Amino acid sequence: MSSAPGLRVEGVCFDYGGAGVLQNVRFRLAEGEFATLLGPSGCGKSTLLRLIAGLEQPLTGSVEWHGLPIEGPSIERSVVFQDYALFPWLDIRDNVALAARKAEPALKRSEARERASELLSRVGLAEAARKYPFELSGGMRQRGALARSLATGAQVLLLDEPFGALDPLNRARLQDLLLDVWQSASPRKTFLFVTHDIDEALYLGDRIIVLGAAPGHVIADRRIAFERPRPRAELFSDQRFIALREQIAGAMSAETLAVIEAAT
Amino acid sequence: MSDNATVGSAKLEPRAENFARRPPAPLWTRLTGAEAPILFLLLLGAWYLVTALLPLAPNSLLPSPERVLIALKESLPELLRGTWSSFLILVPGYLAAAILGVAGGLLVGTVGWLGRAFVPFARVVAPVPPTVYIPYAIAVLPTFQLSAIFVVFIGAFWPIFVSSIAGAHSLDGRHRDNARILGIEGGEFRWRIVLPASLPHIFSGMAVGLALSFVLLTVGELFGANAGLGRFVQYYADFADYPRMVAGILYTGLVTYLAMSALDALKRRLLFWVR
Numbered sequence: 001m002s003s004a005p006g007l008r009v010e011g012v013c014f015d016y017g018g019a020g021v022l023q024n025v026r027f028r029l030a031e032g033e034f035a036t037l038l039g040p041s042g043c044g045k046s047t048l049l050r051l052i053a054g055l056e057q058p059l060t061g062s063v064e065w066h067g068l069p070i071e072g073p074s075i076e077r078s079v080v081f082q083d084y085a086l087f088p089w090l091d092i093r094d095n096v097a098l099a100a101r102k103a104e105p106a107l108k109r110s111e112a113r114e115r116a117s118e119l120l121s122r123v124g125l126a127e128a129a130r131k132y133p134f135e136l137s138g139g140m141r142q143r144g145a146l147a148r149s150l151a152t153g154a155q156v157l158l159l160d161e162p163f164g165a166l167d168p169l170n171r172a173r174l175q176d177l178l179l180d181v182w183q184s185a186s187p188r189k190t191f192l193f194v195t196h197d198i199d200e201a202l203y204l205g206d207r208i209i210v211l212g213a214a215p216g217h218v219i220a221d222r223r224i225a226f227e228r229p230r231p232r233a234e235l236f237s238d239q240r241f242i243a244l245r246e247q248i249a250g251a252m253s254a255e256t257l258a259v260i261e262a263a264t
Numbered sequence: 265m266s267d268n269a270t271v272g273s274a275k276l277e278p279r280a281e282n283f284a285r286r287p288p289a290p291l292w293t294r295l296t297g298a299e300a301p302i303l304f305l306l307l308l309g310a311w312y313l314v315t316a317l318l319p320l321a322p323n324s325l326l327p328s329p330e331r332v333l334i335a336l337k338e339s340l341p342e343l344l345r346g347t348w349s350s351f352l353i354l355v356p357g358y359l360a361a362a363i364l365g366v367a368g369g370l371l372v373g374t375v376g377w378l379g380r381a382f383v384p385f386a387r388v389v390a391p392v393p394p395t396v397y398i399p400y401a402i403a404v405l406p407t408f409q410l411s412a413i414f415v416v417f418i419g420a421f422w423p424i425f426v427s428s429i430a431g432a433h434s435l436d437g438r439h440r441d442n443a444r445i446l447g448i449e450g451g452e453f454r455w456r457i458v459l460p461a462s463l464p465h466i467f468s469g470m471a472v473g474l475a476l477s478f479v480l481l482t483v484g485e486l487f488g489a490n491a492g493l494g495r496f497v498q499y500y501a502d503f504a505d506y507p508r509m510v511a512g513i514l515y516t517g518l519v520t521y522l523a524m525s526a527l528d529a530l531k532r533r534l535l536f537w538v539r
Contacts, residue, residue: 055441073444084438088537089460098456102446132537152446 006031012061020215021047032188036205044216045194049158053079078154080162085145086133092144093129099151119147139170159193212255220251327507335507343515349491357416358477365421369428394419408488419480420473427469431462467531478520
């Protein structure tokens with residue numbers, strides 16, 4: 001495993017209106033790693049992502065990037081939310097161009113638009129560049145949001161259930177697009193992908209971090225060592241994959257049972 | 265047996281047939297879109313009948329439609345000059361109110377301490393009927409025109425200011441997060457994010473402000489103008505020239521309607537992205 005000084009989450013606790021959301025969460029991500037963060041709804045995984053983005057500050061503990069504490073949002077770390085990532089009053093190209101100009105203020109408007117058009121072709125949205133978010137399907141909007149994240153030049157992409165609202169076919173297409181974007185970048189960017197779908201987590205990641213709920217804490221942290229590319233049909237019928245899936249599902253339901261028992 | 269067969273075959277008949285047998289829909293449900301013109305014609309007809317059939321005095325307060333139409337035609341040049349003179353008061357007052365109201369409202373709505381200072385103040389001052397400032401404005405400002413502009417400004421300012429604050433306060437948390445992630449802050453944040461996101465609120469404030477501007481304009485002109493729409497109505501009322509007075513009222517209504525429609529068209533143009 002590479003030991004590049006990437007992202008460090010150390011003993012993080014967070015609390016929202018008196019209710020514990022995260023408790024003593026710790027893990028490290030190497031630079032260029034594709035990690036998935038799996039957990040049931042309400043386990044604080046989105047909150048953890050917001051802490052890493054710098055949108056919130058931990059109560060105790062620290063979140064560091066390259067050894068420096070994260071004190072606020074930065075264009076170095078981009079977030080793709082489930083929906084509503086794009087500003088509805090700008091067309092897709094201008095949404096992406098806005099991000100490009102924030103990353104590189106010297107860029108002229110026309111140059112930023114040109115770069116936006118290139119990125120939109122990259123994510124398969126060349127035809128829709130001049131459309132507004134309300135004119136696009138959920139999948140197209142998420143392609144646009146991905147293009148915007150690429151336009152920021154961010155080295156860290158934090159993805160908060162970005163494909164959660166998509167139909168299965170679109171979801172699979174976008175997963176493959178995301179993998180292609182990650183694999184073709186040099187040097188590779190660090191991806192942290194939040195999901196509550198165990199298959200999605202295992203298909204995408206090099207590494208899976210599983211959170212338990214109430215309050216959120218790490219219950220498992222595994223390498224996913226399947227070679228890429230990973231054709232879905234082969235992967236999902238691979239005995240090692242099935243065993244890993246069982247293990248993680250087992251850990252999650254044991255955790256849920258323990259929480260229920262503790263409560264009664 | 266044969267009865268049963270008929271019933272059975274009737275059930276299998278195509279649907280269109282079944283619909284055709286329904287009683288026709290009531291008249292008022294088939295008039296969609298025509299209601300407003302019909303009401304307008306009915307009122308015009310009622311007006312005509314009242315003036316034609318009732319034994320009204322020769323110069324009654326309700327002149328017949330023909331006489332009003334003739335008066336309107338005759339005084340059209342004067343009404344157009346009056347419109348121009350009114351707009352010289354309305355446009356500067358309303359534009360100043362829109363610019364200062366939106367800029368001030370967005371600033372007060374996004375800067376914490378400004379909000380804490382101004383929002384309670386606005387709650388107290390905004391509901392004061394703007395007409396109470398008229399005598400004060402006339403006394404303090406050097407010309408009638410300036411005092412009328414000031415009164416229009418005050419009337420339009422508060423609704424625009426208050427609705428801009430409300431717009432800034434209702435900024436969607438997701439837009440705020442996206443802006444922070446992209447590093448959009450300060451003036452750029454207000455101009456590129458808060459302003460467009462607040463436009464629905466701002467436009468409702470601008471519509472209230474525009475309606476109030478017309479009220480205050482005509483009220484203001486009753487006091488000291490020598491031309492203008494409100495002045496026209498007041499002048500001919502003083503001379504008991506009721507056809508011209510009614511023509512002036514109708515014409516003022518038309519101008520107000522056109523101004524409101526223009527604002528509405530601007531709103532639809534700028535807010536195309538709001539579904």
